[in-house]
Amino acid sequence: MSTQKLKEIIKQVLPDVETVICWQEGFDKLNVTPIFITSPEQVDKVVWNSACAQNLASYLPSQKKKVAVVVKGCDSRTIVQYMQEGLIDRNNVVVIGMPCKGIISKKKVQKAIANEPVEEVTFTDDSIKVKTPSGEKTIAVKDVCPSKCTSCQFPTPIVYDHLAADAIESDKPADSVYADVAELEGKTLEERWAYFAGQFDKCIRCYACRNACPMCVCQDSCIAETRDPHWITQKLSFDEKLMFHMIHSLHLAGRCVECGECERVCPMEIPVAKLKKKINKEMKALFDYTPGVNPEDKPPMYVFNVDEAKIKEHKL
Amino acid sequence: MSEVASKELRIVGFLCNWCSYGGADTAGVGRFKQPTDLRIIRVPCSGRVDPMFVVRALITGADGVLVSGCHPRDCHYTDGNFYARRRLEMLKRLLPFLGIDGKRFHYTWVSASEGQRWQQVVTDFTKQVHTLGPMHQK
Numbered sequence: 165m166s167t168q169k170l171k172e173i174i175k176q177v178l179p180d181v182e183t184v185i186c187w188q189e190g191f192d193k194l195n196v197t198p199i200f201i202t203s204p205e206q207v208d209k210v211v212w213n214s215a216c217a218q219n220l221a222s223y224l225p226s227q228k229k230k231v232a233v234v235v236k237g238c239d240s241r242t243i244v245q246y247m248q249e250g251l252i253d254r255n256n257v258v259v260i261g262m263p264c265k266g267i268i269s270k271k272k273v274q275k276a277i278a279n280e281p282v283e284e285v286t287f288t289d290d291s292i293k294v295k296t297p298s299g300e301k302t303i304a305v306k307d308v309c310p311s312k313c314t315s316c317q318f319p320t321p322i323v324y325d326h327l328a329a330d331a332i333e334s335d336k337p338a339d340s341v342y343a344d345v346a347e348l349e350g351k352t353l354e355e356r357w358a359y360f361a362g363q364f365d366k367c368i369r370c371y372a373c374r375n376a377c378p379m380c381v382c383q384d385s386c387i388a389e390t391r392d393p394h395w396i397t398q399k400l401s402f403d404e405k406l407m408f409h410m411i412h413s414l415h416l417a418g419r420c421v422e423c424g425e426c427e428r429v430c431p432m433e434i435p436v437a438k439l440k441k442k443i444n445k446e447m448k449a450l451f452d453y454t455p456g457v458n459p460e461d462k463p464p465m466y467v468f469n470v471d472e473a474k475i476k477e478h479k480l
Numbered sequence: 481m482s483e484v485a486s487k488e489l490r491i492v493g494f495l496c497n498w499c500s501y502g503g504a505d506t507a508g509v510g511r512f513k514q515p516t517d518l519r520i521i522r523v524p525c526s527g528r529v530d531p532m533f534v535v536r537a538l539i540t541g542a543d544g545v546l547v548s549g550c551h552p553r554d555c556h557y558t559d560g561n562f563y564a565r566r567r568l569e570m571l572k573r574l575l576p577f578l579g580i581d582g583k584r585f586h587y588t589w590v591s592a593s594e595g596q597r598w599q600q601v602v603t604d605f606t607k608q609v610h611t612l613g614p615m616h617q618k
Contacts, residue, residue, distance in 0.1 A: 349577065357579025395532070403539050410535045417531075417570050439578065446573045465570070468562035470553065475569050478586060480604035 166329035167212045170234065170262065173326045174207050177258050182229035184260075187216040193285035194270055194294070198223070212328075213287035214268045214305050219423045222378035225251045232258035234328075236267070238312060240321035241421040241456025242378040247323075248461055249419070251381060254323075261324030263332045265305070266316070268292060269428065272308040277301055312424040315340035322457060341422075342445045345438065360439075366432040367405040373426035373436045374412055379419045387411060413439040418447045418464040421456035450474050489543040489609055493520045493602075494529045496561075499550035502592030504602075512599040515606040518546065525549065526587075527560025531571040534585055538575075541616060544609035547587040548601065554591060561589070583608050584615060 174184050178201065188199035188209040196215045201207060212234075220233050221242035235243065243259060246252040277296050284295035293302045306314075317338060320331040348356055371388065374380045387395045388408055396407045412426075420440035427437050447453045451464040451474075495501040501522050507514060523529055526549025534545045547568055549561045568587040576582040586605050590598050 345577075353576060353579055353581060355579075356577065360578055395536070407536065407539055410539075411532060413574070414531050414535070414571070417567075439574065442577045443570060443574055446570060450569065465563070465566060468559065468566055470562065472565060472569075475565060478572065478588070480586060480588075480601065480608055 166262070167210070170212050170260070170328040171207050171210055173260055173328055174201060174210060174232070174234075175204055177232045177260070177326070178204060178207070180230070181232045181258055182227075184232040184234070185220045185223055186210050186234045186260075187212065187218070187220070192282045194273060194282045212262060214266060214292060215270070215285070215287070216262075217267045217270070217310075217428060219376075219378055219425050221246070222376070222425070224257060225381055227256075230256045230258070232260055234260045234262055235321050235324070236262050236264040237318040237321050238264075238316065238421075238423050240323055241318065242423055243456075244322055244459050245379065245419060245421050245456040245463075247459040248456075248463060249466075254459075258326070259321065259324045261321035261327045263320045263327065263329045265289065265319060265332065266309045266313040268303075268305055268308045269310040271433065272310075273303065276303050276308055310424050310428060311344065312422060315343065317341060318457075323459065342441060345442050345445050348438070348442075361402070361406075363434050364405050364409055365402050366434055367409065368432060369405060369408060370431060371408075372429040372431065373434075376425040376429040377412070377416070378423060378425065379416055379421065380412070382415075409436070409439065412436070413443065416440050417443045418451075418453060419455055420444055489517050489606075489614060490541060491517045491519065491544040491546060491606060491609055492537045492542045493518045493546040493548065494523050494526070494533060495520055496526045496528075496549040496556075497522055497524050498556035499554065499592050500526075500548035500590045500598070503548075503590040503594050503598040506592060506595030507598040507602075508595075510595045512595060514599055514602045517606050517609070518602055525555065525557050525560035526564040526568075527555070527557065527562075529564060529568070531567050534568075534571060538580060538584065538615065543612075543615045544584045544586075544605065546601070546605050547585075548590050548598075549587075551589040551591055554589075580615075581612055583612060 178184055184201040186199050187196045189211050190197040194215055198220055199209055219239045221235050221239045247254055277294050280296035286293040291302055291304045315336050317334050319334055388411055396404045430436055447464050453464045529547050537545050549564055552561055555561045572582055575585055588601055
């Protein structure tokens, strides 16, 4: 079983590192929280199942000493992007890869069980069995997975030092990644505006999307909160909400690794990642660049070509 | 007097100090007739223009935004406009996706000697924004 293998690997790397960042059971089995393992006794708490949604690589830039981190395929793109941007020293990170067949979205599961309290959850490879006061329900992972899993291209981590299970190949077509963006592109300008205005109007500016985002590395200097420069005010208005989401999108231009953390943590279920995916799609078209795939690449906004092959001058 | 007949709109122009601002000055010295909808903000370089300047302007009341810098290879700071070109192209492609007409935003290159070209850019862009009308319903 891969959980057993994972625990063995953690025990093996623990003496060489300050801490191992992994997942443990939260207040119930549907909720998984991070655990920072520093002693061998804690290893028994480690869990690996389809509820392990959080991208643990987000902790890496703030670590001062050598650490080990457990990542899924999608999370490993974060590490590659950190390497591209020089935010981590790869020699100081031990990457334990977990090939993953899809995770569950807690919100979708809660909807499927009508928000009843969870008594027991049993995980199998491609389904979960949830026990609630009104009975048991078996749900397929693919019915309650976040949208990123439906088009996952990297089920096996791109970079790793240890792999806790056999590598798996993606069985999803490559063009499915931007299918949702393409669908919106097919609509009219007014329809798109109505869609985004409706979505962003729900925003309560809790900034959870920013806090969860692995690429939002400005921390306390985030211009969404600084008074100088004063980009957005405390005023409760649609304009300020839209401005915040534009800040988030534009600061992630060509950097978003599509880990889906922003959408996972959004309490208002806003499709926060849509604009970023659109930019990624354009970066692919313009510069043939996909964030978080090749450690040797440079993010497209960091570099330039004197003659841009695909940027044509716009005529009035 | 504006070149365009309908009610004046608000267009914000970010002009680089070394080329386009000079070009606009050349157009003024040459007394070329231009629409008066454009409000010019002088920036050191088109590379100084954060795409968020454009977004902020559009959200807070501008009907159109024009960014103009030195021609590629002519940047006073060697490579500022190369970075600007990538950023502004990214923004140009993002705005329509969000539902803001891409015609409200234009970026171009005008050198200090191109007074005539500057007149053309301002007139054409102003006309383009006028055909779209005001962005914000008052």
